[in-house]
Amino acid sequence: MRRSAVVALLVLAGRVHGGADFRITPDATLLAGRERYVSSPPAAPPRRLNVVLIVADDLGRHDTTLYGEPGMVKTPSLERLAKEGVAFTQGYVTAPICSPSRAGLLTGRYQQRFGHEGQPHERYARNGLEYFVFKNFIATGDWVLKRAVSPDDEDIARQGLPKSEVTLAKVLKRHGYATGMFGKWHLGWSPDFEPHHRGFDEAYGHYEAYSLYFRDRDSPAVVNHRHEDFSDRFIWGKGRDGTAALRRNGVVVDEPGDTTDRFTDEAIAFIEKHKAEPFFVYLPLQNPHTPFQAKRALYERFADEPDENRRVYKALIASLDESVGRVLDALDARGLSDDTLVLFISDNGGAEYTLAADNAPLNGGKLTMFEGGIKVPFALRWPGQAPAGARFEAPVSTLDIMATVAAAVGAQLPDDRPYDGVDLLPFVLRGEATGAPHDELFWRAEYAHAVRKGDWKLVESVDVGQVALFDLAKDPGETRDLSRAHPDVVQALQADFAKWETQCRPPLWPHVMEYRFRTADGREFWYPL
Numbered sequence: 001m002r003r004s005a006v007v008a009l010l011v012l013a014g015r016v017h018g019g020a021d022f023r024i025t026p027d028a029t030l031l032a033g034r035e036r037y038v039s040s041p042p043a044a045p046p047r048r049l050n051v052v053l054i055v056a057d058d059l060g061r062h063d064t065t066l067y068g069e070p071g072m073v074k075t076p077s078l079e080r081l082a083k084e085g086v087a088f089t090q091g092y093v094t095a096p097i098c099s100p101s102r103a104g105l106l107t108g109r110y111q112q113r114f115g116h117e118g119q120p121h122e123r124y125a126r127n128g129l130e131y132f133v134f135k136n137f138i139a140t141g142d143w144v145l146k147r148a149v150s151p152d153d154e155d156i157a158r159q160g161l162p163k164s165e166v167t168l169a170k171v172l173k174r175h176g177y178a179t180g181m182f183g184k185w186h187l188g189w190s191p192d193f194e195p196h197h198r199g200f201d202e203a204y205g206h207y208e209a210y211s212l213y214f215r216d217r218d219s220p221a222v223v224n225h226r227h228e229d230f231s232d233r234f235i236w237g238k239g240r241d242g243t244a245a246l247r248r249n250g251v252v253v254d255e256p257g258d259t260t261d262r263f264t265d266e267a268i269a270f271i272e273k274h275k276a277e278p279f280f281v282y283l284p285l286q287n288p289h290t291p292f293q294a295k296r297a298l299y300e301r302f303a304d305e306p307d308e309n310r311r312v313y314k315a316l317i318a319s320l321d322e323s324v325g326r327v328l329d330a331l332d333a334r335g336l337s338d339d340t341l342v343l344f345i346s347d348n349g350g351a352e353y354t355l356a357a358d359n360a361p362l363n364g365g366k367l368t369m370f371e372g373g374i375k376v377p378f379a380l381r382w383p384g385q386a387p388a389g390a391r392f393e394a395p396v397s398t399l400d401i402m403a404t405v406a407a408a409v410g411a412q413l414p415d416d417r418p419y420d421g422v423d424l425l426p427f428v429l430r431g432e433a434t435g436a437p438h439d440e441l442f443w444r445a446e447y448a449h450a451v452r453k454g455d456w457k458l459v460e461s462v463d464v465g466q467v468a469l470f471d472l473a474k475d476p477g478e479t480r481d482l483s484r485a486h487p488d489v490v491q492a493l494q495a496d497f498a499k500w501e502t503q504c505r506p507p508l509w510p511h512v513m514e515y516r517f518r519t520a521d522g523r524e525f526w527y528p529l
Contacts, residue, residue: 024155024508030164033416037166038174046175046409050340052281056320057289058366059377060350060359063317066377073317077325081344081379085386086428090395091378092441093348096366097529098209099186101347106167108402108421112444115508119529120159120188124150124512140230142516151509159509160188166414168402169199175411178274182263183284189243196249204266208243210235213259213293223299225292225312235291260287264323268330275334285323288316313356338383341408345398346376363478367515367527369443369450369459370478385429392428394436400424442500446528451493458493461525
């Protein structure tokens with residue numbers, strides 16, 4: 001190698017991409033308001049109502065039979081949930097990817113208000129050489145490394161749901177609830193961000209976006225299916241170590257078995273332990289997120305599926321459905337069903353890059369702001385209150401869960417910050433409200449934008465100058481771009497977005513990669529993560 005090339009590589013290797021521009025500090029005013037809220041007693045005791053929130057991971061809108069449609073997998077427990085409660089046919093999340101979606105869900109606020117706009121990352125390119133090698137020599141397909149700037153180690157550790165935010169668990173705990181989280185956290189891994197410091201009395205699960213479902217991957221009772229993309233190789237390599245390890249209130253525990261079953265066991269044990277007092281169970285299961293590991297018994301149930309990849313995916317969905325059924329049965333067995341509000345959602349749409357998920361007839365999937373990425377299965381059950389077998393057709397958001405639960409139990413929310421959710425009870429329980437709970441819904445991940453207003457939906461990738469406009473009433477699959485035919489609508493929605501964006505702050509940390517999605521007409525829309 002020529003001396004000049006060696007010198008260039010040494011320069012690259014020594015060039016640390018520091019992160020003063022990404023200094024992560026909590027909002028001092030909101031942090032003080034949070035402390036005042038949690039330290040002051042509520043004005044009135046809550047009503048005796050338990051709350052169970054079950055979250056699937058990367059489950060597509062059409063993966064199940066929740067809506068009575070022929071989904072990918074027959075899911076009798078989700079069907080039961082819909083038959084005994086309300087199925088929301090147009091349920092939306094606040095982001096098409098895990099962590100920001102959960103930040104909006106558990107706070108009832110657009111996560112852009114507090115900077116939790118992207119995935120927390122443990123690892124950045126630490127210098128120019130690492131960036132050069134990864135970008136040019138690692139096959140990443142539609143995942144593209146675009147930026148080499150990195151926060152410093154202290155700020156990397158501060159990535160997570162800002163301490164100034166008040167979680168649903170903290171609200172309910174303040175009102176006398178026993179609170180438990182069992183599953184995937186993915187809102188920070190440093191001590192201040194761990195779930196048992198964010199309102200949960202008991203927390204059992206992992207902090208990363210993923211973990212192995214089975215520690216013993218060589219067991220004959222387990223079917224493993226690996227994908228060829230670089231991210232899957234990383235997931236399998238990490239196993240159950242580091243942030244992917246199972247922890248009980250912050251302490252690593254090395255336990256065998258299927259995490260789906262273990263999380264469900266823990267949730268049911270928590271229900272039994274606290275059956276005489278109001279409780280909140282947050283059960284964020286990993287299914288059907290990668291890695292694709294399934295119980296062989298469930299895998300064998302889908303022997304008529306010729307594609308092994310999809311067969312394992314179906315088994316993971318079936319396992320999820322079994323867990324939902326076990327929780328419903330546990331409530332029934334203890335006579336708690338009538339006094340328990342159960343909610344079910346997915347954190348985003350199906351991950352089509354696995355080649356197992358299929359969000360059709362919706363366009364796109366996880367990591368896109370098309371309908372397949374942000375429209376998800378969503379249901380609510382409250383026997384004797386919510387009308388059994390009802391379907392609610394207007395758009396709703398996971399932002400509404402905080403407002404709805406607070407209203408149902410009579411809990412007071414902090415008054416020092418705006419909330420973006422709507423109490424759904426007047427719409428679905430009492431019939432006091434008509435029409436749509438939301439005039440508009442917004443999505444942003446840096447330069448990836450979307451707005452829904454009425455039946456109009458605008459999707460933009462500002463960095464590459466792409467814009468698409470759809471009439472969802474006539475075209476729910478987003479197959480016909482009407483942006484050229486209705487430039488006035490495009491401009492009006494862009495103006496609405498710009499007004500909403502004035503309430504947001506920049507992301508607290510930078511993205512590491514970008515995902516490239518190609519529409520049917522060959523255009524590219526990019527999503528930073």
